[in-house]
Amino acid sequence: MHQMREIKSSRTYRDSAKEASDKPAAFGEDIDLSSYASSAEEKHYQDDPSELPDTTKEKMLEVGVTLDEPDQRSGTFIQEDNTPIHCSVRQEGIEVMAVSEALEKYDWLSDYWWRAIAVDTDKYTASVEMNQNNGYFIRTLPGYKTTYPVQACLYLATAQLSQNVHNIIIAEEGSELHLITGCTSSSEENAGLHLGVSEFYIKRGAKVTFTMIHNWNPGINVRPRTATIVEENGLFLNNYVLMKPVRSLQMNPVARCVGENAVVRYNSTLVATPGSSMDVGSQTILDARGAKTEIITRAITTGGDIISRGYIEGNAPDVKGHLECRGLILQEGGMVHAIPELKGNLAGIDLSHEAAVGKIAEEEVEYLMARGLTQNEATATIIRGFLKVDVEGLPPMLNAEIERAVQASEKDIM
Amino acid sequence: MLEIKGLTVEVEDTEILHGIDMTINPGETHILFGPNGGGKTTLLMAIMGFPRYKITGGSIFFRGNDITRLPLDERARMGIGMAFQRPPAVRGVKTRDMVAAGLKERASEEKVRHLAEKADLADFLDREINYGFSGGEIKRSEMMQLLAQNPRLTLLDEPESGVDLTNIALIGNLINELLHKNCPIRTRKCMGLIITHTGYILNYVNARSGYVMISGRIIGCGDPHEILATIKERGYAKCIKCAK
Structure with a gap:
C-alpha cells in the first residue's frame, strides 16, 4: 500500500507563495481560488489499474492513458483528485513515483524544486506551493531510453475541487523519455480547477517528448504552469491537444535553451467549442549558440474564443526560431486572436513567424x-x-x- | 457524348460566354484555342459546374443526362474530371489522400504508388497537395489525380504551361493514357477538351477538332493543326477575319 508522505517545502518558498497568493496571472480570466476546495477524500491505491471502473478507464483512454495494455507503456502514474492511486515501472533505468515520495527519497531533488519556474509567478503557482496535492516525479537515468511511453494521468473526480499538482521530470544525460500525460475529469459537468506545475530538466544530449492531452468539461478552469530547461544538444518536443469543452484554459509554457544546439518544438492543437475560452501560448528563450525552436499552433473555433500567443527570444549567436499560428473559424461567434512575438538581441540570428486566421x-x-x-x-x-x-x-x-x-x-x- | 447548346455563362453578373455550341462524341478529343480572356477557362469551369460560373442560358448534356443544374461534385462522380491550371495548396491534405480519394473503393497503397511512379511523383505522396510544388509538378500531380479518378470526360486547362521540355513528353503520355488513346476510336469511350496556348501538346496528343474562342464566342472550328498553324502565322486577327 502506497503511503502519502508530506512534501518538504522550504520556508522561503512558502513565504514567496504567500506574498503572491493574490497576484493575478499576466493573461487570462482571474479565477477566485476561494470558491474551490483544496482537499478531497483520499482514494484507494490500485495495484492493478485495469481493475478501475470501465467508465474511468474509458475517460483515461480518451486522453491517451491505456490501463488494459500495460505492455504498451514503460511506466504509469495515476493521480485521482489529490491521491496518487497507482504507480508502476516496467523498464530498467526509469523512475516513476509520486513527487512526495521522490522528495523523501532524494535530498538533491530540492535543487530542482521551483528552479525552472518561480513560485511567485502568479497566484496559481503560489496556490500549488501552499496547497500541494502531490504530482509525479519521472526520471530517466543516464543513457537509458524508454522503449514505450511513460504515461501519467491526472484525474479530477470531485466537484468544486482544486487539484494542485507539482510535477518534476528529469531526463539525465543521453537519456530518452517519451511521456504522455492525460488530464481529464470524471464528470461532464462538475465544476473544478486544475492547477499543474510541471518542471522539465533535460540534460546534455537527452531527448524528451511530452504529449499532453486534455479532456475537461464546460465547468472546469485550467491553469497549467510548465517550464523547461534544455541543456547542450538536448531536445524537447511538446505536443498539446485540447479539443473538448473547457470553461477556461490559460497557459504560456516556457522553454529555455541553456546549452548549445538545444532544440525545442511546440505543437498545439486547440478546438474551442461555444462557451470555451482559451489563452494559450508557447515561449522559447534561445540563450545558447545554435539553439533552435519551432512553435506551431493550429486553432479551430466552433464558437469559443482562442488567443494564441507565441514568443521567441534570441539571445545567442546562430540561433533560429520559427513561429506559426493557423486559425480556422468554423462558426460565427467564435474568435481566434493570434499574437506572435519575436525578440532578437544580436545580429546573425534568424527568427520568423507566420499567422493566418480565416474560414475554410x-x-x-x-x-x-x-x-x-x-x-x-x-x-x-x-x-x-x-x-x-x-x-x-x-x-x-x-x-x-x-x-x-x-x-x-x-x-x-x- | 458531351452536348452543349446555346450556353451562356455569367461571372459576377458579367456575361462571359454568349451562346456556345459544342459536341464531343465518345472517344474524341477537341482543342480550344483563343487569346487570353476569351472565355476558354470559363467554359471548362462551367462544364465542371463551379458555382461561381453561373449558367444563365442553354444546356449541357453529358452521356444523355441534362447536367446543366447539377452541382460540381455530382458531375465529378458522373465522370467529368478537370486538371486545374493553378490548383490551390490544401495544407494538411497529403497528395496520397487526393489520389486515394480519386480511386475511391479501388484505393490501395499499391495502386496509389503505381500511379505516383507513373507521374514521377513517388516522393511527393506524403507532401501536402500542391504546397511548394513547381509548375511542372503541379501538372503531373493533376494528371495523376485524374488517372485515379478515371473520368469519362477530361477537361485540361493548359496542361503544358510551366512544364519544361523534358517533362512535356511525360505529360503527353499521361494525357494519352487518360484519354485511352491506345484503344481504337471505335471502342474508345473517353473524351477530352484541352485548352492550349502554345500547341506543344499537339505534338503528343492526337485531337479531332479545334475551336477558336474569342470574346466568349466560338468563331471557328476545324483541324487543330491547321488552326494552330494559322494562329502562329497570322495571329488571331486572321481567325476573326475568316469568321466574318
Whole structure:
C-alpha cells in the first residue's frame, strides 16, 4: 500500500507563495481560488489499474492513458483528485513515483524544486506551493531510453475541487523519455480547477517528448504552469491537444535553451467549442549558440474564443526560431486572436513567424469536390488535414495516440 | 457524348460566354484555342459546374443526362474530371489522400504508388497537395489525380504551361493514357477538351477538332493543326477575319 508522505517545502518558498497568493496571472480570466476546495477524500491505491471502473478507464483512454495494455507503456502514474492511486515501472533505468515520495527519497531533488519556474509567478503557482496535492516525479537515468511511453494521468473526480499538482521530470544525460500525460475529469459537468506545475530538466544530449492531452468539461478552469530547461544538444518536443469543452484554459509554457544546439518544438492543437475560452501560448528563450525552436499552433473555433500567443527570444549567436499560428473559424461567434512575438538581441540570428486566421477557403473545398467528394466530405477532409499532427521526431505510437484523440473529437467539430 | 447548346455563362453578373455550341462524341478529343480572356477557362469551369460560373442560358448534356443544374461534385462522380491550371495548396491534405480519394473503393497503397511512379511523383505522396510544388509538378500531380479518378470526360486547362521540355513528353503520355488513346476510336469511350496556348501538346496528343474562342464566342472550328498553324502565322486577327 502506497503511503502519502508530506512534501518538504522550504520556508522561503512558502513565504514567496504567500506574498503572491493574490497576484493575478499576466493573461487570462482571474479565477477566485476561494470558491474551490483544496482537499478531497483520499482514494484507494490500485495495484492493478485495469481493475478501475470501465467508465474511468474509458475517460483515461480518451486522453491517451491505456490501463488494459500495460505492455504498451514503460511506466504509469495515476493521480485521482489529490491521491496518487497507482504507480508502476516496467523498464530498467526509469523512475516513476509520486513527487512526495521522490522528495523523501532524494535530498538533491530540492535543487530542482521551483528552479525552472518561480513560485511567485502568479497566484496559481503560489496556490500549488501552499496547497500541494502531490504530482509525479519521472526520471530517466543516464543513457537509458524508454522503449514505450511513460504515461501519467491526472484525474479530477470531485466537484468544486482544486487539484494542485507539482510535477518534476528529469531526463539525465543521453537519456530518452517519451511521456504522455492525460488530464481529464470524471464528470461532464462538475465544476473544478486544475492547477499543474510541471518542471522539465533535460540534460546534455537527452531527448524528451511530452504529449499532453486534455479532456475537461464546460465547468472546469485550467491553469497549467510548465517550464523547461534544455541543456547542450538536448531536445524537447511538446505536443498539446485540447479539443473538448473547457470553461477556461490559460497557459504560456516556457522553454529555455541553456546549452548549445538545444532544440525545442511546440505543437498545439486547440478546438474551442461555444462557451470555451482559451489563452494559450508557447515561449522559447534561445540563450545558447545554435539553439533552435519551432512553435506551431493550429486553432479551430466552433464558437469559443482562442488567443494564441507565441514568443521567441534570441539571445545567442546562430540561433533560429520559427513561429506559426493557423486559425480556422468554423462558426460565427467564435474568435481566434493570434499574437506572435519575436525578440532578437544580436545580429546573425534568424527568427520568423507566420499567422493566418480565416474560414475554410471555398476554393479548396471546390477543388476536392471536383475530385468527386461531397461538400461535407471535402470540408471534413480539410479540417482533418488542418488538425493532422505529424510531429517530426515523435515515435509513431505517440503520433497515433494524438491522431486517435483528434479523431475521437472530430465528430464534435464537423 | 458531351452536348452543349446555346450556353451562356455569367461571372459576377458579367456575361462571359454568349451562346456556345459544342459536341464531343465518345472517344474524341477537341482543342480550344483563343487569346487570353476569351472565355476558354470559363467554359471548362462551367462544364465542371463551379458555382461561381453561373449558367444563365442553354444546356449541357453529358452521356444523355441534362447536367446543366447539377452541382460540381455530382458531375465529378458522373465522370467529368478537370486538371486545374493553378490548383490551390490544401495544407494538411497529403497528395496520397487526393489520389486515394480519386480511386475511391479501388484505393490501395499499391495502386496509389503505381500511379505516383507513373507521374514521377513517388516522393511527393506524403507532401501536402500542391504546397511548394513547381509548375511542372503541379501538372503531373493533376494528371495523376485524374488517372485515379478515371473520368469519362477530361477537361485540361493548359496542361503544358510551366512544364519544361523534358517533362512535356511525360505529360503527353499521361494525357494519352487518360484519354485511352491506345484503344481504337471505335471502342474508345473517353473524351477530352484541352485548352492550349502554345500547341506543344499537339505534338503528343492526337485531337479531332479545334475551336477558336474569342470574346466568349466560338468563331471557328476545324483541324487543330491547321488552326494552330494559322494562329502562329497570322495571329488571331486572321481567325476573326475568316469568321466574318
